[in-house]
Amino acid sequence: MSHKVSLTVNGTAHTREVEARLLLSDFLRHDLGLTGTHVGCEHGVCGACTILLDGVPVRSCLMFAAQINGKSITTVEGLSADGKLSPLQEAFRDAHGLQCGYCTPGILTTMTAFLAETPKPSEGDIREALSGNLCRCTGYQNIVDAVKLAAERMSAKP
Amino acid sequence: MKPAPFRYAAPASLEEALALKAEHGDEAKFLAGGQSLVPAMNFRLAQPAVLIDLNGLDALAYVKAEGGTVRIGAMTRYHTLQRDKTIGSKVALMAEALPEVAHPAIRNRGTLGGNLSHADPASELPAVVLALGGTLHARSKKGARAITAKDFFVGVLTTALANDELLAEIELPVFPPRSGTCFLEVARRKGDYAMMGVACAVTLDAGGACSDVHLAYCNAGETPVAAPKAAQALKGQRLDDKTARDAAEMAKGEIRPFGNVHASVDYQRHLAGVLTRRALIAAYGRARA
Ligand SMILES: Cc1cc2nc3c(=O)[nH]c(=O)nc-3n(C[C@H](O)[C@H](O)[C@H](O)COP(=O)(O)OP(=O)(O)OC[C@H]3O[C@@H](n4cnc5c(N)ncnc54)[C@H](O)[C@@H]3O)c2cc1C
Ligand code: FES
Ligand code: FES
Numbered sequence: 001m002s003h004k005v006s007l008t009v010n011g012t013a014h015t016r017e018v019e020a021r022l023l024l025s026d027f028l029r030h031d032l033g034l035t036g037t038h039v040g041c042e043h044g045v046c047g048a049c050t051i052l053l054d055g056v057p058v059r060s061c062l063m064f065a066a067q068i069n070g071k072s073i074t075t076v077e078g079l080s081a082d083g084k085l086s087p088l089q090e091a092f093r094d095a096h097g098l099q100c101g102y103c104t105p106g107i108l109t110t111m112t113a114f115l116a117e118t119p120k121p122s123e124g125d126i127r128e129a130l131s132g133n134l135c136r137c138t139g140y141q142n143i144v145d146a147v148k149l150a151a152e153r154m155s156a157k158p
Numbered sequence: 159m160k161p162a163p164f165r166y167a168a169p170a171s172l173e174e175a176l177a178l179k180a181e182h183g184d185e186a187k188f189l190a191g192g193q194s195l196v197p198a199m200n201f202r203l204a205q206p207a208v209l210i211d212l213n214g215l216d217a218l219a220y221v222k223a224e225g226g227t228v229r230i231g232a233m234t235r236y237h238t239l240q241r242d243k244t245i246g247s248k249v250a251l252m253a254e255a256l257p258e259v260a261h262p263a264i265r266n267r268g269t270l271g272g273n274l275s276h277a278d279p280a281s282e283l284p285a286v287v288l289a290l291g292g293t294l295h296a297r298s299k300k301g302a303r304a305i306t307a308k309d310f311f312v313g314v315l316t317t318a319l320a321n322d323e324l325l326a327e328i329e330l331p332v333f334p335p336r337s338g339t340c341f342l343e344v345a346r347r348k349g350d351y352a353m354m355g356v357a358c359a360v361t362l363d364a365g366g367a368c369s370d371v372h373l374a375y376c377n378a379g380e381t382p383v384a385a386p387k388a389a390q391a392l393k394g395q396r397l398d399d400k401t402a403r404d405a406a407e408m409a410k411g412e413i414r415p416f417g418n419v420h421a422s423v424d425y426q427r428h429l430a431g432v433l434t435r436r437a438l439i440a441a442y443g444r445a446r447a
Contacts, residue, residue, distance in 0.1 A: 023200070042160075042197075042200045059264070061196075064166065067213060110262070127348075131348045132260070132263050
């Protein structure tokens with residue numbers, strides 16, 4: 001049995017028929033072609049698949065596409081506008097916050113929501129907010145630096 | 159991996175959800191936050207034929223203070239509980255434990271009802287609900303019944319819920335004045351399951367001696383484990399380093415940890431001793447404040 005879902009992804013409306021067992025992560029990647037959302041572990045631990053569901057970070061590997069009728073989703077592809085990187089993305093580039101980039105989409109979505117809620121985070125706050133996202137490359141140091149840099153730049157702006 | 163095929167149902171009312179569960183019994187599972195069930199389905203450790211999604215049932219998400227109790231709807235998410243003023247002021251023990259449960263993205267979905275129904279003995283919240291002496295309200299097509307926290311947790315991932323029952327509400331007593339609580343755990347990383355954790359509540363009489371003490375542990379046995387002997391021994395006593403140490407020693411003997419790759423049984427008992435002492439002293443200080 002398939003289920004009809006209508007949702008908004010990065011501002012664009014979509015309607016699709018989905019099988020009940022289709023994970024939201026696979027729906028985004030395979031049905032919508034939004035391969036920026038990465039899949040690492042499929043049990044909620046690595047954080048690579050994190051997306052914003054109605055603005056809130058959630059694991060897309062732990063939801064079914066059938067559950068998202070009427071919802072609005074932002075993936076990493078939706079963080080930049082008009083070809084311009086978001087301040088957080090720019091800071092990741094400037095502070096070398098990524099190497100292979102596998103973890104990056106999940107970290108960017110998670111930290112976008114974090115900075116919206118915590119505009120002036122301490123280093124401890126940043127590390128805690130990052131605790132649910134694994135990176136096998138960077139040793140986290142440059143990721144923390146990038147988030148700090150983004151917070152500074154964003155709060156300096158009038 | 160990917161989940162095995164199943165039938166997905168998104169009931170629009172509690173009655174509809176209960177009718178589906180009554181019809182399909184063990185073949186069906188409720189889907190709450192999905193933060194334990196979906197990983198199990200992805201690994202095919204769980205292969206329900208029917209999935210009954212509770213996420214459309216807004217009527218099951220609430221926090222209400224009524225008389226001497228706080229009532230929490232099963233579908234209330236951790237994220238909401240963490241920011242709820244009633245929980246912060248009247249159920250401080252839970253408020254203190256919530257940041258230790260997983261990570262923000264998990265807490266945005268996970269629910270109190272799903273957590274308790276999952277009955278993972280390593281989880282923080284069953285120990286909190288046991289220490290608070292909570293009552294769990296179950297609903298089925300046939301009716302409603304109340305189960306004490308002590309009777310609810312039956313074994314590893316096993317509760318007293320029958321296969322047609324849903325956990326609908328969690329009722330927690332508000333402690334009287336001169337009470338203090340404390341939750342402490344040791345985990346390898348922030349957000350990991352604890353190697354050992356303690357939930358503690360202390361009520362003092364007018365003279366400053368303990369009139370009521372509750373101690374419950376996570377990752378200390380097949381269910382959340384209470385330490386009634388240690389708690390009883392403190393009654394009528396003042397809490398100081400000596401009495402807290404003695405109680406901690408007793409509690410170490412009451413818990414039944416299994417040990418795991420990260421912590422031996424001895425180490426878990428050692429942690430329980432240290433955490434009990436610290437939690438008692440902290441709860442005592444808060445009760446006097
Ligand atoms: C990376 C990661 C880290 C985690 N770390 C922790 C941690 O440190 N501490 C911790 O405690 N937990 C942790 N969890 C688990 C998390 O807390 C889950 O949210 C919780 O165990 C289950 O709640 P849920 O709402 O997601 O339930 P679900 O996963 O939807 O359901 C769990 C079980 O309960 C049943 N169920 C759900 N609701 C009801 C109901 N109302 N009545 C009857 N049965 C019901 C389901 O059928 C299922 O069998 C972690 C999870 C992940 C993915
Ligand atoms: S793929 Fe979803 S958390 Fe790892
Ligand atoms: S940059 Fe490679 S995993 Fe993080």
